[in-house]
Amino acid sequence: MAYSIESVINKLRCYIDLDDSEWAALRALPEKMIELETGHEIVHEGQSHHNAFILLNGWVSSYKVLPDGTRQIIDFQIPGDFLGLRSLLLRTSDHSFEAITAVTVAEVSSRKMFEAFNKSPRLATAVLWAASRDEAMIVEHLINIGRRSAIARTAHFLLELGARLRLIGVGSEEGYPCPLSQYLLADALGLSAIHVNRVLRELRERKLLTFQKKRVRFDNFDKLVELAEFQTAYLDQSGPIMKSKPHFS
Amino acid sequence: MAYSIESVINKLRCYIDLDDSEWAALRALPEKMIELETGHEIVHEGQSHHNAFILLNGWVSSYKVLPDGTRQIIDFQIPGDFLGLRSLLLRTSDHSFEAITAVTVAEVSSRKMFEAFNKSPRLATAVLWAASRDEAMIVEHLINIGRRSAIARTAHFLLELGARLRLIGVGSEEGYPCPLSQYLLADALGLSAIHVNRVLRELRERKLLTFQKKRVRFDNFDKLVELAEFQTAYLDQSGPIMKSKPHFS
DNA sequence: CGCCGTCTTGAAGATTCTCAACACCAGTGG
DNA sequence: CCACTGGTGTTGAGAATCTTCAAGACGGCG
Numbered sequence: 012m013a014y015s016i017e018s019v020i021n022k023l024r025c026y027i028d029l030d031d032s033e034w035a036a037l038r039a040l041p042e043k044m045i046e047l048e049t050g051h052e053i054v055h056e057g058q059s060h061h062n063a064f065i066l067l068n069g070w071v072s073s074y075k076v077l078p079d080g081t082r083q084i085i086d087f088q089i090p091g092d093f094l095g096l097r098s099l100l101l102r103t104s105d106h107s108f109e110a111i112t113a114v115t116v117a118e119v120s121s122r123k124m125f126e127a128f129n130k131s132p133r134l135a136t137a138v139l140w141a142a143s144r145d146e147a148m149i150v151e152h153l154i155n156i157g158r159r160s161a162i163a164r165t166a167h168f169l170l171e172l173g174a175r176l177r178l179i180g181v182g183s184e185e186g187y188p189c190p191l192s193q194y195l196l197a198d199a200l201g202l203s204a205i206h207v208n209r210v211l212r213e214l215r216e217r218k219l220l221t222f223q224k225k226r227v228r229f230d231n232f233d234k235l236v237e238l239a240e241f242q243t244a245y246l247d248q249s250g251p252i253m254k255s256k257p258h259f260s
Numbered sequence: 261m262a263y264s265i266e267s268v269i270n271k272l273r274c275y276i277d278l279d280d281s282e283w284a285a286l287r288a289l290p291e292k293m294i295e296l297e298t299g300h301e302i303v304h305e306g307q308s309h310h311n312a313f314i315l316l317n318g319w320v321s322s323y324k325v326l327p328d329g330t331r332q333i334i335d336f337q338i339p340g341d342f343l344g345l346r347s348l349l350l351r352t353s354d355h356s357f358e359a360i361t362a363v364t365v366a367e368v369s370s371r372k373m374f375e376a377f378n379k380s381p382r383l384a385t386a387v388l389w390a391a392s393r394d395e396a397m398i399v400e401h402l403i404n405i406g407r408r409s410a411i412a413r414t415a416h417f418l419l420e421l422g423a424r425l426r427l428i429g430v431g432s433e434e435g436y437p438c439p440l441s442q443y444l445l446a447d448a449l450g451l452s453a454i455h456v457n458r459v460l461r462e463l464r465e466r467k468l469l470t471f472q473k474k475r476v477r478f479d480n481f482d483k484l485v486e487l488a489e490f491q492t493a494y495l496d497q498s499g500p501i502m503k504s505k506p507h508f509s
Numbered sequence: 510c511g512c513c514g515t516c517t518t519g520a521a522g523a524t525t526c527t528c529a530a531c532a533c534c535a536g537t538g539g
Numbered sequence: 540c541c542a543c544t545g546g547t548g549t550t551g552a553g554a555a556t557c558t559t560c561a562a563g564a565c566g567g568c569g
Contacts, residue, residue, distance in 0.1 A: 075403050078489045083406040085399055097392050106399065143346050146395050150334055150355065153402045154324050157332040157450030161525070192547065201406030203526055208549060223548095240327045410557070441515065452558055457517060472516095510569105517564070526555070533548075539541085 016041055016117055019067050019091045022179045027137050036131045040124065041065065041117030053108035053116065054095055061121045064094040069114030070190055074198065075106045084199035086149060087111070087172070087191070091179050096142045099124065112190045156201045159240075164200050165210045167239035169220060169227050174243055186221075186228035265290055265366055268316050268340045271428045276386050285380045289373065290314065290366030302357035302365065303344055310370045313343040318363030319439055323447065324355045333448035335398060336360070336421065336440070340428050345391045348373065361439045405450045408489075413449050414459045416488035418469060418476055423492055435470075435477035 016038055029037070044067070047053065053064065053071065071088040085106055088094055094108050099121045128135035151171070155164050172189065176182045193211070197204040214220040219235045221228040229235060265287055278286070293316075296302065302313065302320065320337040334355055337343055343357050348370045377384035400420070404413050421438065425431045442460070446453040463469040468484045470477040478484060 075399075077403070077407055081407050083403040085402060097395060146346060146398070149395070149398055149402060150324075153334060153398060153405065154326070154332040156402065156406045158326055158330050194547080204547095205527080205549085206525055209525095212549085443515080453515095454517085454559080455557055458557090461517085512567100512569080514567090515565085518562085519560105521558100521560085523558070524556085527553090528551105530551085531549080534546090535544100536546105537542105537544080539543095 016065065016067060019065065022091050025178075025180075027140070029133060029137060033131050033134050033137075036127045036134050040119045040127060042120055042123065043118050045116050045118060047110045047114050047116070049110055049112055051110045053110065054098070061099065063096050063099055063119050063121070063124065064108075064116040065119060066090055066092050066094055067115040067117055070111040071108050071114055071116075072111055072195065072199075073106050073108050082198050083201065084195065086145070086152065087199070089175060089179060089181075093138070093141055093145070096138070096145070111195065152199075161200070161202055161206060161210050162213060163239050164202075165196070165207065166214065166220065166235050167241055168196075168200060169222070170235060170239055170241045173227065173229070182227075184229060184232050186226060188225060189222070189227045190225055265314065265316060268314065271340050274427075274429075276389070278382060278386060282380050282383050282386075285376050285383050286386075289368045289376060291369055291372065292367050294365050294367060296359045296363050296365070298359055298361055300359045302359065303347070310348065312345050312348055312368050312370065312373065313357075313365040314368060315339055315341050315343055316364040316366055319360040320357050320363055320365075321360055321444065321448075322355050322357050331447050332450065333444065335394070335401065336448070338424060338428060338430075342387070342390055342394070345387070345394070360444065401448075410449070410451055410455060410459050411462060412488050413451075414445070414456065415463065415469065415484050416490055417445075417449060418471070419484060419488055419490045422476065422478070431476075433478060433481050435475060437474060438471070438476045439474055 020034060020038060023037075024034075045064075047069075066088050068090055071092075071094060072084050073086050073088065073094070074082050074084040076082040088108075094116065124138075128138070148171070152168075155167050159167060169189075173182055173184075173187050176187045181187055191199075193207045194204045197207045200207065202210070211220075211222050214222070214235075215230075218230045219238065221230055235241075269283060269287060272286075273283075294313075296318075315337050317339055320341075320343060321333050322335050322337065322343070323331050323333040325331045337357075343365065373387075377387070397420070401417075404416050408416060418438075422431055422433075422436050425436045430436055440448075442456045443453045446456045449456065451459070460469075460471050463471070463484075464479075467479045468487065469479055484490075
């Protein structure tokens, strides 16, 4: 199945306000499409590709493996997300990317990226905005792991994922398709897979959320939000800054 | 005591390679100096200042308070660090800043910042580099909290702080001055203050590190690095990218 | 002196992990 | 068609880690 950048652009259109020439510049960015199967690595930690990728289809995890073999998943990427934006600036990409499902990514060289930024400063701002949003999510993830109980942490994480997916038109307040295994969830949440299993069971028994058969179903959305102390503010940056007069120019 | 931006620039000179006109542009950024006493807040979460700050003197923590009253410290800032870079793009600064010691900050409006970026693209790259480095530290913090035991986590954190301070000419492999209380450390590490106390005792008893009287002393640096699985790679970006030919131009 | 913030210690309890075992299912090859 | 296999999900039991509650010590400062 061939995915073009069009589908992603159509999604981005909903929450980033660029004009036609700017969309054209974005469309012209990708140099080649890469298709990867489940489990394949996209950028290995320490490699200095100096390239970024736009995820067109499928799910990706960014993670770091510790010397003792355990790993921490930093974030999951869904279609429309950038991969390795940070590594454009820092020579060493500080973590690895792995395809969770079969994925399609569009490769963008740092050279073309910076050229496009020069031609279209608002595109630069848009990409920076995306990078800022990524960082805000990492901060929220940090808070989640640092200060919430396993059950609130899990609930928060699955709510956030749902909110992100709705932005690209996937799922609803009912639930969403989710290809993550309990092991992946565990590595993201800083828990053991066994404990994740128990936590998911508790969420199910308390009739809050059901995660089965590659699908998350919200059984009681409001109570779940309450348990997780979930606030959407940091995701709701539907780019008013993108609508103000351009910076950089 | 009056601190000028000069002292910070002198420190930055060591690891960012800009030319004289670029340093001049950086020097011209601050609009006013602000002095704050211990415990004072710099930007309250949710405020949309659209301004950033350069920390000239003292220590600051950036943190977020959860509805149940607990808080998670995201990072500490030391002289030369930026505060609120992210909030230049995202309207809502997603966390608060508090002065841990008496501090001096230089306020920079987003307008002047973006103007300077236009005049000096390499300055923009330098600031982006700083932002990337901040994010890399947050990622490392996430990994620290998610996957390391309390003792390794504490050791790693104090080692990282030491490495950052050495970059600005404070402390050595012997140790460094550190104004943090055990409560602050606890909120940063996602632990209870009581457990932090026990962990510090263990580090002391195992002759690895002593944290007393506002000072961290490394008793056995090598063993500490081993315990913490400390790798400096993500801090060692002494900006080769800053020495390559300018982007954005 | 008395007070407050910080540090310290003990003991009990909650949370989470590890180890071990088993169920389920899809795919694979005989 | 069936046995085998590997990945994933499930459960129990015991142990380790970390938290909470409670109390006291220490030092700076009004």
